[in-house]
Amino acid sequence: MEGGRMELECTMDEQDVVVLDAGSGFLKVGFCGEDAPRAVLPTVMATATADENREDEATAVSGDAQKKSQVFYGDEAVLQENAVITRPVQRGELQLAAAEKDAMENLLEHVFRNVLSVEQEDLPCLIADTMPLGQGSYATRQWMAEVMFEKIKVKSLAIFNTAALSLFSTGRTRGLVVESGEGITQAVPVFEGYAIPHAIFKMKVAGQDITHRLKSLMAEELGEPQSYRTMQAMKEKVCFVAPSGSGGIPAAASDSGDEEARSFELPDGKIIQVGEKIRTGATEILFGGVEGEASMQKICMDAVNTVDLDFRQDLVKSVVVAGGTSMLLNLAPRLRMELKGALAADLSRTVEVVSDSQRRFAAWIGGSMFASLSTFDQVAITKQEYEDGKADVRSLVARKTF
Numbered sequence: 001m002e003g004g005r006m007e008l009e010c011t012m013d014e015q016d017v018v019v020l021d022a023g024s025g026f027l028k029v030g031f032c033g034e035d036a037p038r039a040v041l042p043t044v045m046a047t048a049t050a051d052e053n054r055e056d057e058a059t060a061v062s063g064d065a066q067k068k069s070q071v072f073y074g075d076e077a078v079l080q081e082n083a084v085i086t087r088p089v090q091r092g093e094l095q096l097a098a099a100e101k102d103a104m105e106n107l108l109e110h111v112f113r114n115v116l117s118v119e120q121e122d123l124p125c126l127i128a129d130t131m132p133l134g135q136g137s138y139a140t141r142q143w144m145a146e147v148m149f150e151k152i153k154v155k156s157l158a159i160f161n162t163a164a165l166s167l168f169s170t171g172r173t174r175g176l177v178v179e180s181g182e183g184i185t186q187a188v189p190v191f192e193g194y195a196i197p198h199a200i201f202k203m204k205v206a207g208q209d210i211t212h213r214l215k216s217l218m219a220e221e222l223g224e225p226q227s228y229r230t231m232q233a234m235k236e237k238v239c240f241v242a243p244s245g246s247g248g249i250p251a252a253a254s255d256s257g258d259e260e261a262r263s264f265e266l267p268d269g270k271i272i273q274v275g276e277k278i279r280t281g282a283t284e285i286l287f288g289g290v291e292g293e294a295s296m297q298k299i300c301m302d303a304v305n306t307v308d309l310d311f312r313q314d315l316v317k318s319v320v321v322a323g324g325t326s327m328l329l330n331l332a333p334r335l336r337m338e339l340k341g342a343l344a345a346d347l348s349r350t351v352e353v354v355s356d357s358q359r360r361f362a363a364w365i366g367g368s369m370f371a372s373l374s375t376f377d378q379v380a381i382t383k384q385e386y387e388d389g390k391a392d393v394r395s396l397v398a399r400k401t402f
């Protein structure tokens, strides 16, 4: 290994390993060795009370004999209007309340049975977890292990930190991973493939907050509110990061440039042109301005300042952006500029922000690559180990997840 980069020996195994990354917004799932997830669906379950008079609905009978409830997952779930919506992962953490656990378990069963259409039993599985291994993640990892072995009946299970996997997808083992998804943005120092828990800094400002900010800016502009889904699509199409901060954009922005890049079709068919102030104003919250929350550059600085002096150069040389929100145009150069201005001279000179083309699904892709290696079998918890360690699954996940 040289300078934190390593040779990736992708020794393909014959076996299919299911690779799963369930984020606050989207669940990514597919098979090892593939370069993209087979399916990406909202991490959402909706339970609607069905109209009793409608005979044509496929229903699940609830406890109440009078009522029937219908369950939807993913894209179908977010479209439901009069339904109880459950989002089991919030701000990057699997919620352990009964309703959320129930939703996650059902969602996993749905994914294995209907989305992947695989024989449910006896498949190895790799799960990406946003929370690093440590006290805070033991309970969720224990619950995941129980569900995967007892309900999904996997053959073996490995759980890895998303940041370590994202870094792995770039061929590096040392670096500062800046993950920004739907619910959480975090700066995670990774050393020789391991996330360093005490040096992780987070902020609750990510894709969902940009979407909400855009929603309110557009409601003012159009005089009527648009749905979250519409605003999410608009964000992904027209928003970008101001190269040098909001201060760099003139008050009366010229709105010049590519007309296609700033136009968006509303659900009613009307095509609007979105001004530069809105396109960059919504994303500016990543760099400060949300009360009580840090900025992307602050969490990076905190992470760098928390690790050993010897390791700081390695970190700033490989600041790797990952997650859906890192797809925003100009995010990497802006972060580099902010860090250059904030770091001490010796570190500022070497700072480099890596923005791979596959960054949106970096954690999933890293998982897909790792699960293809022959070492996967050596690190995964086998069904036998789970059965033997059942009395203390917590200590099993503490010992055998990463």
Ligand SMILES: Nc1ncnc2c1ncn2[C@@H]1O[C@H](COP(=O)(O)OP(=O)(O)OP(=O)(O)O)[C@@H](O)[C@H]1O
Binding pocket: 022, 023, 024, 025, 026, 027, 089, 091, 092, 093, 130, 180, 181, 182, 183, 184, 185, 206, 207, 208, 232, 235, 236, 237, 322, 323, 324, 325, 326, 327, 328, 329, 360
């Ligand atoms: N091209 C794009 N431009 C801007 N944002 C994008 C783009 N593509 C995806 N996103 C945003 O990325 C977010 C989803 O990213 P990702 O799938 O990494 O999050 P997650 O894993 O569900 O959440 P988290 O990691 O926070 O728990 C959404 O907010 C989505 O709108």
